Amino acid sequence: MANNSATNEKHEVVLNLNSEDCKKFDDSDIQVAVPLLQKLVAEVVGSYFLIFAGCCSVVVNINNDKVVTLPGISIVWGLTVMVLAYTLGHISGAHFNPAVTLAHASTKRFPLKEVPAYIVAQVLGSTLASGTLRLIFSGKNDHFVGTLPAGSDLQAFVVEFIITFYLMFVISGVATDNRAIGELAGLAVGSTVLLNVMFAGPITGASMNPARSLGPAIVHNEYKGIWIYLVSPTLGAVAGTWAYNFIRYTNKPVREITKSASFLKGCEVE
Template identity: 40%
Template sequence: MKNLIAEFFGTFWLVFCGCGSALFAAGYPELGIGFAGVSLAFGLTVVTMAYAVGHISGGHFNPAVSLGLWAGGRFDSKDLVPYIIAQCAGAIVAAGFLYLILSGKAGFAIDNTKAGAFASNGYGAFSPDGYSIVSAFVTEFILTMFFLLIILGTTDKFANTKFAGLAIGLALVLIHLVSIPVTNTSVNPARSLSQAIFAGGEPLMQVWMFWVAPIAGAIAGGFIYKSFLETKAA
Protein backbone atom coordinates (compact mmCIF):
# COMPACT_ATOMS: atom_id res chain seq x y z
CA MET A 1 0.00 0.00 0.00
CA LYS A 2 2.90 2.37 0.70
CA ASN A 3 3.96 2.23 -2.93
CA LEU A 4 0.51 3.39 -4.09
CA ILE A 5 0.47 6.21 -1.55
CA ALA A 6 3.92 7.25 -2.78
CA GLU A 7 2.68 7.28 -6.38
CA PHE A 8 -0.37 9.31 -5.35
CA PHE A 9 1.70 12.00 -3.64
CA GLY A 10 4.42 11.98 -6.28
CA THR A 11 1.92 12.57 -9.07
CA PHE A 12 0.07 15.12 -6.95
CA TRP A 13 3.32 17.08 -6.55
CA LEU A 14 4.08 16.89 -10.27
CA VAL A 15 0.69 18.30 -11.26
CA PHE A 16 0.36 20.79 -8.43
CA CYS A 17 3.80 22.35 -8.91
CA GLY A 18 4.25 21.76 -12.64
CA CYS A 19 0.81 22.87 -13.81
CA GLY A 20 0.67 25.35 -10.93
CA SER A 21 3.78 27.08 -12.24
CA ALA A 22 2.06 27.47 -15.62
CA LEU A 23 -1.19 28.74 -14.09
CA PHE A 24 0.20 31.08 -11.44
CA ALA A 25 3.64 32.20 -12.53
CA ALA A 26 4.30 31.70 -16.25
CA GLY A 27 2.66 34.91 -17.46
CA TYR A 28 2.91 37.04 -14.35
CA PRO A 29 3.45 40.64 -15.53
CA GLU A 30 7.15 41.51 -15.87
CA LEU A 31 8.24 38.77 -13.48
CA GLY A 32 6.71 35.73 -15.21
CA ILE A 33 8.82 32.57 -15.42
CA GLY A 34 7.79 31.78 -19.02
CA PHE A 35 8.35 28.47 -20.84
CA ALA A 36 11.80 27.96 -19.33
CA GLY A 37 10.50 28.38 -15.80
CA VAL A 38 7.60 25.98 -16.33
CA SER A 39 9.98 23.45 -17.87
CA LEU A 40 12.26 23.69 -14.86
CA ALA A 41 9.32 23.39 -12.46
CA PHE A 42 8.19 20.11 -14.02
CA GLY A 43 11.71 18.74 -13.91
CA LEU A 44 12.15 19.74 -10.28
CA THR A 45 8.95 17.94 -9.27
CA VAL A 46 10.41 14.70 -10.57
CA VAL A 47 13.84 15.28 -9.04
CA THR A 48 12.45 16.08 -5.59
CA MET A 49 9.92 13.24 -5.44
CA ALA A 50 12.28 10.71 -7.03
CA TYR A 51 14.63 11.17 -4.09
CA ALA A 52 11.79 11.51 -1.57
CA VAL A 53 9.69 8.44 -2.44
CA GLY A 54 11.43 6.76 -5.36
CA HIS A 55 12.84 4.11 -3.02
CA ILE A 56 9.27 3.24 -1.99
CA SER A 57 7.44 3.00 -5.31
CA GLY A 58 10.09 3.36 -7.99
CA GLY A 59 9.03 6.96 -8.63
CA HIS A 60 6.90 6.52 -11.75
CA PHE A 61 4.31 9.32 -11.24
CA ASN A 62 3.10 8.67 -14.78
CA PRO A 63 1.00 5.86 -16.33
CA ALA A 64 3.14 5.91 -19.46
CA VAL A 65 6.28 5.38 -17.38
CA SER A 66 4.69 2.41 -15.58
CA LEU A 67 3.72 0.85 -18.92
CA GLY A 68 7.13 1.57 -20.41
CA LEU A 69 8.89 -0.04 -17.46
CA TRP A 70 6.59 -3.04 -17.85
CA ALA A 71 7.51 -3.27 -21.55
CA GLY A 72 11.17 -3.06 -20.54
CA GLY A 73 10.81 -5.94 -18.12
CA ARG A 74 11.24 -3.78 -15.02
CA PHE A 75 7.68 -3.76 -13.67
CA ASP A 76 5.18 -6.48 -12.80
CA SER A 77 1.96 -6.48 -14.83
CA LYS A 78 -0.14 -7.14 -11.71
CA ASP A 79 0.83 -3.71 -10.36
CA LEU A 80 -0.04 -1.73 -13.49
CA VAL A 81 -3.71 -0.99 -12.80
CA PRO A 82 -3.23 -0.05 -9.12
CA TYR A 83 -0.33 2.25 -10.03
CA ILE A 84 -2.26 3.95 -12.83
CA ILE A 85 -5.29 4.47 -10.57
CA ALA A 86 -3.09 5.98 -7.83
CA GLN A 87 -1.35 8.26 -10.33
CA CYS A 88 -4.59 9.50 -11.88
CA ALA A 89 -6.12 10.04 -8.45
CA GLY A 90 -3.13 12.09 -7.31
CA ALA A 91 -3.22 14.18 -10.48
CA ILE A 92 -6.96 14.86 -10.27
CA VAL A 93 -6.82 15.82 -6.58
CA ALA A 94 -3.93 18.18 -7.34
CA ALA A 95 -5.92 19.77 -10.17
CA GLY A 96 -8.80 20.19 -7.77
CA PHE A 97 -6.63 22.14 -5.35
CA LEU A 98 -5.31 24.28 -8.22
CA TYR A 99 -8.90 25.05 -9.21
CA LEU A 100 -9.77 25.89 -5.60
CA ILE A 101 -6.85 28.32 -5.32
CA LEU A 102 -7.57 29.96 -8.67
CA SER A 103 -11.26 30.34 -7.82
CA GLY A 104 -10.19 32.69 -5.03
CA LYS A 105 -9.00 35.24 -7.60
CA ALA A 106 -11.52 37.85 -8.70
CA GLY A 107 -12.80 37.23 -12.21
CA PHE A 108 -11.40 33.71 -12.49
CA ALA A 109 -12.98 31.56 -15.20
CA ILE A 110 -11.63 28.78 -17.41
CA ASP A 111 -11.95 29.69 -21.08
CA ASN A 112 -11.94 26.26 -22.68
CA THR A 113 -12.20 27.75 -26.16
CA LYS A 114 -8.50 28.68 -26.05
CA ALA A 115 -5.32 26.62 -26.16
CA GLY A 116 -3.81 25.77 -22.80
CA ALA A 117 -7.00 26.32 -20.80
CA PHE A 118 -6.23 25.35 -17.19
CA ALA A 119 -2.79 24.12 -18.37
CA SER A 120 -4.48 21.50 -20.58
CA ASN A 121 -2.89 19.81 -23.59
CA GLY A 122 -4.15 20.06 -27.13
CA TYR A 123 -3.60 19.89 -30.86
CA GLY A 124 -4.89 21.86 -33.84
CA ALA A 125 -6.60 25.01 -32.61
CA PHE A 126 -5.83 23.90 -29.04
CA SER A 127 -2.09 23.58 -29.61
CA PRO A 128 -0.30 26.64 -28.16
CA ASP A 129 1.19 27.37 -31.58
CA GLY A 130 -1.38 25.68 -33.82
CA TYR A 131 0.33 22.34 -34.54
CA SER A 132 -1.67 19.55 -36.17
CA ILE A 133 -2.72 16.27 -34.58
CA VAL A 134 0.03 14.48 -36.53
CA SER A 135 2.69 16.88 -35.26
CA ALA A 136 1.35 16.53 -31.72
CA PHE A 137 1.29 12.73 -31.87
CA VAL A 138 4.82 12.45 -33.26
CA THR A 139 6.14 14.91 -30.68
CA GLU A 140 4.53 13.10 -27.74
CA PHE A 141 5.53 9.68 -29.05
CA ILE A 142 9.20 10.51 -29.62
CA LEU A 143 9.69 12.47 -26.42
CA THR A 144 8.06 9.80 -24.26
CA MET A 145 10.06 7.08 -25.99
CA PHE A 146 13.33 8.85 -25.20
CA PHE A 147 12.11 9.59 -21.67
CA LEU A 148 11.81 5.84 -21.11
CA LEU A 149 15.20 5.17 -22.67
CA ILE A 150 16.68 7.67 -20.20
CA ILE A 151 14.79 6.20 -17.25
CA LEU A 152 15.76 2.64 -18.09
CA GLY A 153 19.35 3.57 -18.85
CA THR A 154 19.98 5.62 -15.73
CA THR A 155 18.38 3.00 -13.46
CA ASP A 156 20.14 0.05 -15.08
CA LYS A 157 22.01 -2.15 -12.61
CA PHE A 158 25.23 -1.29 -14.44
CA ALA A 159 24.63 2.50 -14.29
CA ASN A 160 25.56 4.99 -11.58
CA THR A 161 22.06 5.13 -10.14
CA LYS A 162 22.87 7.74 -7.47
CA PHE A 163 22.23 10.44 -10.05
CA ALA A 164 19.31 8.77 -11.82
CA GLY A 165 16.71 11.09 -10.28
CA LEU A 166 18.64 14.15 -11.41
CA ALA A 167 19.10 12.86 -14.96
CA ILE A 168 15.42 11.91 -15.26
CA GLY A 169 14.30 15.29 -13.93
CA LEU A 170 16.59 17.13 -16.34
CA ALA A 171 15.23 15.01 -19.18
CA LEU A 172 11.74 16.23 -18.31
CA VAL A 173 13.00 19.84 -18.34
CA LEU A 174 14.38 19.28 -21.84
CA ILE A 175 11.18 17.61 -22.99
CA HIS A 176 9.15 20.64 -21.91
CA LEU A 177 11.55 23.09 -23.53
CA VAL A 178 10.94 21.32 -26.84
CA SER A 179 7.23 20.63 -26.72
CA ILE A 180 5.35 23.32 -24.79
CA PRO A 181 4.62 25.25 -28.03
CA VAL A 182 3.44 22.06 -29.75
CA THR A 183 1.13 20.37 -27.21
CA ASN A 184 1.68 22.25 -23.94
CA THR A 185 3.63 19.06 -23.10
CA SER A 186 2.04 15.93 -21.79
CA VAL A 187 4.24 12.78 -21.92
CA ASN A 188 2.05 11.91 -18.92
CA PRO A 189 -1.57 10.75 -19.35
CA ALA A 190 -2.47 11.41 -15.71
CA ARG A 191 -1.29 15.04 -15.97
CA SER A 192 -3.33 15.49 -19.16
CA LEU A 193 -6.46 13.89 -17.75
CA SER A 194 -6.48 15.94 -14.56
CA GLN A 195 -6.34 19.28 -16.33
CA ALA A 196 -8.78 18.26 -19.07
CA ILE A 197 -11.41 17.21 -16.53
CA PHE A 198 -11.49 20.71 -15.05
CA ALA A 199 -11.15 22.49 -18.39
CA GLY A 200 -13.90 20.45 -20.04
CA GLY A 201 -15.01 21.12 -23.61
CA GLU A 202 -12.56 20.45 -26.42
CA PRO A 203 -9.52 19.89 -24.14
CA LEU A 204 -11.41 16.96 -22.59
CA MET A 205 -12.43 15.68 -26.03
CA GLN A 206 -8.79 15.71 -27.14
CA VAL A 207 -7.35 14.02 -24.05
CA TRP A 208 -7.46 10.58 -25.69
CA MET A 209 -4.46 11.54 -27.82
CA PHE A 210 -2.45 12.35 -24.71
CA TRP A 211 -3.02 8.82 -23.50
CA VAL A 212 -2.41 7.03 -26.78
CA ALA A 213 0.75 8.83 -27.95
CA PRO A 214 2.70 8.83 -24.66
CA ILE A 215 1.78 5.22 -23.88
CA ALA A 216 2.75 4.06 -27.37
CA GLY A 217 6.04 5.96 -27.12
CA ALA A 218 6.75 4.59 -23.65
CA ILE A 219 6.11 0.99 -24.68
CA ALA A 220 8.33 1.48 -27.73
CA GLY A 221 11.09 2.89 -25.51
CA GLY A 222 10.80 -0.01 -23.07
CA PHE A 223 10.94 -2.56 -25.88
CA ILE A 224 13.91 -0.88 -27.57
CA TYR A 225 15.95 -0.70 -24.37
CA LYS A 226 15.20 -4.29 -23.38
CA SER A 227 15.87 -5.67 -26.87
CA PHE A 228 18.85 -3.65 -28.05
CA LEU A 229 20.50 -1.69 -25.24
CA GLU A 230 20.23 -3.61 -22.00
CA THR A 231 23.38 -5.46 -20.93
CA LYS A 232 22.52 -9.10 -20.44
CA ALA A 233 23.97 -11.12 -17.57
CA ALA A 234 26.90 -13.27 -18.64
Protein backbone atom coordinates (compact mmCIF):
# COMPACT_ATOMS: atom_id res chain seq x y z
CA MET A 1 0.00 0.00 0.00
CA ALA A 2 2.81 2.33 0.89
CA ASN A 3 4.61 1.39 -2.30
CA ASN A 4 1.53 2.06 -4.41
CA SER A 5 0.99 5.37 -2.74
CA ALA A 6 4.59 6.42 -3.34
CA THR A 7 4.37 5.31 -6.95
CA ASN A 8 1.17 7.24 -7.53
CA GLU A 9 2.66 10.33 -5.95
CA LYS A 10 5.71 10.07 -8.17
CA HIS A 11 3.58 9.69 -11.28
CA GLU A 12 1.50 12.69 -10.32
CA VAL A 13 4.61 14.88 -10.04
CA VAL A 14 5.84 13.77 -13.46
CA LEU A 15 2.49 14.50 -15.08
CA ASN A 16 2.37 17.95 -13.54
CA LEU A 17 5.83 18.74 -14.83
CA ASN A 18 4.92 17.63 -18.34
CA SER A 19 1.79 19.73 -18.26
CA GLU A 20 3.73 22.79 -17.22
CA ASP A 21 6.34 22.08 -19.90
CA CYS A 22 3.73 22.02 -22.64
CA LYS A 23 1.56 24.90 -21.53
CA LYS A 24 3.34 27.36 -19.31
CA PHE A 25 7.02 26.52 -19.29
CA ASP A 26 9.36 29.44 -19.99
CA ASP A 27 13.11 28.91 -20.26
CA SER A 28 13.67 32.18 -18.43
CA ASP A 29 12.18 30.60 -15.30
CA ILE A 30 15.16 28.26 -14.91
CA GLN A 31 18.34 30.06 -14.00
CA VAL A 32 21.66 28.70 -12.89
CA ALA A 33 23.31 30.97 -10.37
CA VAL A 34 26.64 32.03 -11.86
CA PRO A 35 28.69 34.62 -9.94
CA LEU A 36 28.89 37.97 -11.70
CA LEU A 37 32.68 37.84 -11.71
CA GLN A 38 32.64 34.60 -13.70
CA LYS A 39 30.19 36.12 -16.17
CA LEU A 40 32.40 39.17 -16.63
CA VAL A 41 35.51 37.06 -17.17
CA ALA A 42 33.60 35.04 -19.77
CA GLU A 43 32.55 38.26 -21.52
CA VAL A 44 36.11 39.60 -21.53
CA VAL A 45 37.53 36.34 -22.88
CA GLY A 46 34.74 35.89 -25.42
CA SER A 47 34.96 39.48 -26.65
CA TYR A 48 38.75 39.16 -26.89
CA PHE A 49 38.71 36.07 -29.07
CA LEU A 50 35.82 37.37 -31.18
CA ILE A 51 37.64 40.59 -32.05
CA PHE A 52 41.05 38.92 -32.30
CA ALA A 53 39.91 36.26 -34.77
CA GLY A 54 37.64 38.51 -36.82
CA CYS A 55 39.99 41.47 -37.07
CA CYS A 56 43.01 39.21 -37.57
CA SER A 57 41.36 37.85 -40.71
CA VAL A 58 41.03 41.43 -41.96
CA VAL A 59 44.71 42.22 -41.32
CA VAL A 60 45.92 38.97 -42.89
CA ASN A 61 43.75 39.65 -45.92
CA ILE A 62 45.22 43.14 -46.38
CA ASN A 63 48.83 42.05 -45.84
CA ASN A 64 48.66 39.02 -48.13
CA ASP A 65 47.15 40.21 -51.41
CA LYS A 66 43.51 39.61 -50.40
CA VAL A 67 44.19 35.91 -49.85
CA VAL A 68 41.40 35.53 -47.28
CA THR A 69 38.80 37.34 -49.41
CA LEU A 70 35.48 38.79 -48.27
CA PRO A 71 33.75 35.38 -48.07
CA GLY A 72 36.66 34.11 -45.97
CA ILE A 73 36.44 37.04 -43.57
CA SER A 74 32.67 36.52 -43.31
CA ILE A 75 33.16 32.85 -42.47
CA VAL A 76 35.74 33.69 -39.78
CA TRP A 77 33.36 36.11 -38.07
CA GLY A 78 30.43 33.71 -38.30
CA LEU A 79 32.34 30.65 -37.07
CA THR A 80 33.90 32.60 -34.21
CA VAL A 81 30.51 33.79 -32.99
CA MET A 82 29.13 30.25 -33.28
CA VAL A 83 31.89 28.46 -31.34
CA LEU A 84 31.99 31.11 -28.63
CA ALA A 85 28.21 30.97 -28.23
CA TYR A 86 28.40 27.22 -27.63
CA THR A 87 31.42 27.61 -25.35
CA LEU A 88 30.33 30.49 -23.13
CA GLY A 89 26.60 30.83 -23.69
CA HIS A 90 25.74 28.84 -20.57
CA ILE A 91 28.00 31.03 -18.43
CA SER A 92 27.43 34.63 -19.44
CA GLY A 93 24.84 34.37 -22.19
CA ALA A 94 27.59 35.00 -24.78
CA HIS A 95 26.63 38.61 -25.46
CA PHE A 96 30.06 40.02 -26.41
CA ASN A 97 28.12 43.04 -27.62
CA PRO A 98 26.81 46.06 -25.66
CA ALA A 99 23.91 46.41 -28.09
CA VAL A 100 22.77 42.85 -27.35
CA THR A 101 23.11 43.40 -23.61
CA LEU A 102 21.08 46.61 -23.71
CA ALA A 103 18.44 45.01 -25.92
CA HIS A 104 17.97 42.08 -23.53
CA ALA A 105 17.79 44.50 -20.60
CA SER A 106 15.12 46.56 -22.37
CA THR A 107 12.81 43.53 -22.40
CA LYS A 108 13.74 42.55 -18.83
CA ARG A 109 15.56 39.41 -19.97
CA PHE A 110 18.78 40.65 -18.42
CA PRO A 111 19.34 42.39 -15.05
CA LEU A 112 19.64 46.13 -15.60
CA LYS A 113 22.13 46.45 -12.73
CA GLU A 114 24.61 44.18 -14.55
CA VAL A 115 24.54 46.13 -17.82
CA PRO A 116 27.38 48.62 -17.01
CA ALA A 117 29.71 45.83 -15.89
CA TYR A 118 28.96 43.77 -19.00
CA ILE A 119 29.64 46.73 -21.30
CA VAL A 120 32.95 47.48 -19.59
CA ALA A 121 33.97 43.82 -19.89
CA GLN A 122 33.06 43.71 -23.59
CA VAL A 123 34.92 46.93 -24.44
CA LEU A 124 37.91 45.76 -22.40
CA GLY A 125 38.07 42.47 -24.30
CA SER A 126 37.82 44.27 -27.63
CA THR A 127 40.50 46.79 -26.70
CA LEU A 128 42.90 44.09 -25.51
CA ALA A 129 42.39 42.12 -28.72
CA SER A 130 42.98 45.20 -30.86
CA GLY A 131 46.12 46.00 -28.86
CA THR A 132 47.39 42.46 -29.35
CA LEU A 133 46.90 42.69 -33.10
CA ARG A 134 48.73 46.00 -33.23
CA LEU A 135 51.68 44.48 -31.38
CA ILE A 136 51.77 41.45 -33.68
CA PHE A 137 51.30 43.34 -36.93
CA SER A 138 53.58 46.33 -36.39
CA GLY A 139 55.38 48.55 -38.88
CA LYS A 140 54.11 48.47 -42.45
CA ASN A 141 51.76 45.62 -41.53
CA ASP A 142 49.96 47.75 -38.96
CA HIS A 143 46.52 48.45 -40.39
CA PHE A 144 43.45 49.96 -38.82
CA VAL A 145 41.09 47.07 -38.14
CA GLY A 146 38.19 49.20 -36.98
CA THR A 147 35.09 50.15 -38.94
CA LEU A 148 34.74 53.18 -41.21
CA PRO A 149 31.84 54.21 -43.48
CA ALA A 150 32.63 53.65 -47.14
CA GLY A 151 29.89 56.06 -48.20
CA SER A 152 27.82 58.70 -46.45
CA ASP A 153 27.12 58.69 -42.73
CA LEU A 154 23.40 58.27 -43.42
CA GLN A 155 24.04 55.21 -45.56
CA ALA A 156 26.24 53.66 -42.88
CA PHE A 157 23.72 54.46 -40.14
CA VAL A 158 20.84 52.82 -42.01
CA VAL A 159 22.86 49.73 -42.97
CA GLU A 160 24.12 49.20 -39.42
CA PHE A 161 20.61 49.62 -38.06
CA ILE A 162 19.16 47.05 -40.46
CA ILE A 163 21.83 44.37 -40.04
CA THR A 164 21.81 44.71 -36.25
CA PHE A 165 18.02 44.56 -36.24
CA TYR A 166 18.27 41.37 -38.28
CA LEU A 167 20.89 39.90 -35.94
CA MET A 168 18.95 40.70 -32.77
CA PHE A 169 15.70 39.46 -34.28
CA VAL A 170 17.35 36.09 -34.92
CA ILE A 171 18.94 36.02 -31.44
CA SER A 172 15.56 36.72 -29.85
CA GLY A 173 13.94 33.98 -31.87
CA VAL A 174 16.41 31.16 -31.29
CA ALA A 175 17.83 32.04 -27.88
CA THR A 176 14.95 33.51 -25.87
CA ASP A 177 11.88 31.61 -27.09
CA ASN A 178 11.50 28.20 -25.44
CA ARG A 179 9.55 26.95 -28.48
CA ALA A 180 12.67 27.18 -30.64
CA ILE A 181 15.38 24.52 -30.75
CA GLY A 182 17.94 26.01 -28.39
CA GLU A 183 20.70 23.70 -29.55
CA LEU A 184 20.68 25.49 -32.92
CA ALA A 185 21.00 28.99 -31.46
CA GLY A 186 24.77 29.25 -31.97
CA LEU A 187 24.53 28.01 -35.55
CA ALA A 188 21.70 30.40 -36.41
CA VAL A 189 23.36 33.46 -34.86
CA GLY A 190 26.75 32.66 -36.39
CA SER A 191 25.16 32.20 -39.81
CA THR A 192 23.40 35.55 -39.48
CA VAL A 193 26.68 37.28 -38.69
CA LEU A 194 28.28 35.58 -41.69
CA LEU A 195 25.51 36.76 -44.00
CA ASN A 196 25.62 40.32 -42.69
CA VAL A 197 29.38 40.62 -43.07
CA MET A 198 29.16 39.21 -46.58
CA PHE A 199 27.03 42.03 -47.96
CA ALA A 200 27.51 44.87 -45.46
CA GLY A 201 31.25 44.48 -44.87
CA PRO A 202 32.30 46.58 -47.89
CA ILE A 203 29.82 49.32 -46.92
CA THR A 204 30.30 49.80 -43.17
CA GLY A 205 32.57 47.00 -41.98
CA ALA A 206 29.44 45.24 -40.67
CA SER A 207 30.08 46.09 -37.04
CA MET A 208 26.70 45.29 -35.42
CA ASN A 209 28.62 45.75 -32.18
CA PRO A 210 29.70 49.01 -30.48
CA ALA A 211 32.55 47.18 -28.69
CA ARG A 212 33.85 45.79 -31.99
CA SER A 213 34.22 49.35 -33.32
CA LEU A 214 35.26 51.08 -30.11
CA GLY A 215 38.17 48.76 -29.21
CA PRO A 216 40.18 49.34 -32.42
CA ALA A 217 39.25 53.04 -32.34
CA ILE A 218 40.81 53.40 -28.88
CA VAL A 219 43.99 51.51 -29.82
CA HIS A 220 44.50 53.37 -33.11
CA ASN A 221 43.06 56.69 -31.92
CA GLU A 222 40.78 56.75 -34.95
CA TYR A 223 37.28 57.95 -34.14
CA LYS A 224 35.93 58.91 -37.54
CA GLY A 225 32.23 58.06 -37.67
CA ILE A 226 32.41 56.28 -34.32
CA TRP A 227 29.07 57.74 -33.25
CA ILE A 228 27.38 55.73 -36.01
CA TYR A 229 28.75 52.46 -34.64
CA LEU A 230 27.73 53.33 -31.09
CA VAL A 231 24.20 54.58 -31.76
CA SER A 232 22.91 52.70 -34.81
CA PRO A 233 23.61 49.10 -33.63
CA THR A 234 22.14 49.89 -30.23
CA LEU A 235 18.92 51.22 -31.74
CA GLY A 236 18.79 48.36 -34.22
CA ALA A 237 19.23 45.72 -31.52
CA VAL A 238 16.54 47.22 -29.28
CA ALA A 239 14.14 47.49 -32.22
CA GLY A 240 14.90 43.92 -33.28
CA THR A 241 14.25 42.37 -29.89
CA TRP A 242 11.05 44.37 -29.40
CA ALA A 243 9.83 43.38 -32.86
CA TYR A 244 10.27 39.71 -32.00
CA ASN A 245 8.84 40.27 -28.54
CA PHE A 246 5.71 41.61 -30.21
CA ILE A 247 5.14 38.49 -32.33
CA ARG A 248 6.29 35.86 -29.81
CA TYR A 249 3.20 36.16 -27.64
CA THR A 250 0.21 34.29 -28.96
CA ASN A 251 -2.98 32.66 -27.73
CA LYS A 252 -2.63 29.81 -30.21
CA PRO A 253 -2.11 26.32 -28.73
CA VAL A 254 1.35 24.83 -29.04
CA ARG A 255 0.01 22.09 -31.35
CA GLU A 256 -1.11 24.70 -33.89
CA ILE A 257 2.12 26.65 -33.68
CA THR A 258 4.35 23.62 -34.23
CA LYS A 259 2.48 22.61 -37.38
CA SER A 260 3.82 25.60 -39.30
CA ALA A 261 7.35 25.96 -37.96
CA SER A 262 10.23 23.52 -38.20
CA PHE A 263 12.37 25.35 -35.66
CA LEU A 264 9.97 24.78 -32.80
CA LYS A 265 10.23 22.09 -30.16
CA GLY A 266 7.70 19.33 -30.48
CA CYS A 267 5.42 19.43 -27.45
CA GLU A 268 2.25 17.38 -27.62
CA VAL A 269 -0.82 18.79 -25.93
CA GLU A 270 -3.53 16.37 -25.05
